Amino acid sequence: MAETHSPAAPRRSLYLDDLSVGDRFISGEHALDAAQIVAFAAQFDPQPFHTDPDAAEATFFRGLAASGWHTAALTMKLLVESGLPLADGVIGSGGELQWPQPTRPDDVLHVEAEILEIVPSRSKPGRAMVQARCETKNQRGEVLQRFTPKLVVVGQSV
């Protein structure tokens, strides 16, 4: 039966047999600010709309916005620390990624994940490809990122 896991619930290390299609997971929160946005962008996405609040006003984003890759990296942090407590780790081979709207300096992020599909491996018994949908939202419930990763999940005996 589908379950909902919130960060307030006791943390469990989940194996393949513990997962069902429809299970939902809610992560803890991460509070963003302009300094974090600029620091990440200076290293990985040095463009004015991510590094310079003043220059950002005259750009496509009309104000400072986080690099999409910053939103993605913070989403991973939230999934690893609280959102998806998988026993052998959160290991993905990729997926479809969308940023419906920019992440802004005062956004407080959390991630809501849902198990969409569980496909047992033919070649490796006890292992499965698990497809999930991970939505990263701010404090107003606005969706900042959608990511549908394919995860490698193993059973307890492997």
Next chain:
Amino acid sequence: MAETHSPAAPRRSLYLDDLSVGDRFISGEHALDAAQIVAFAAQFDPQPFHTDPDAAEATFFRGLAASGWHTAALTMKLLVESGLPLADGVIGSGGELQWPQPTRPDDVLHVEAEILEIVPSRSKPGRAMVQARCETKNQRGEVLQRFTPKLVVVGQSV
């Protein structure tokens, strides 16, 4: 006519009218090492196979591997700094992301991008959605990441 842009060629700031389907772009390089991998992972993807070279040996990755999000962030850095010299910046709404194999401590990364499709905006003249395929490769030509972003590109007059 399709052109190939390499980092050795003079840097140009490209507008929509400068792009054609089939144009290819080759970025400069980024040399990775274990310290960078661990530093990124400690902040955004704190799992043993990304943070602890010894513990990583007994995991799915059989040795230290970079977070996929680190590969993605470095890909963006290479595109912004040299790979895709778009006049108004590299702005994406998302895309399909794949990591065919792990990025390792001594990999030297570069990005090869190709323009797949140019779809003019109906509502905003002079703007287009440009789909690209970006392959991130190491010094042996092994593909570490494939990403097919949809980019917002504007014409010179906008």
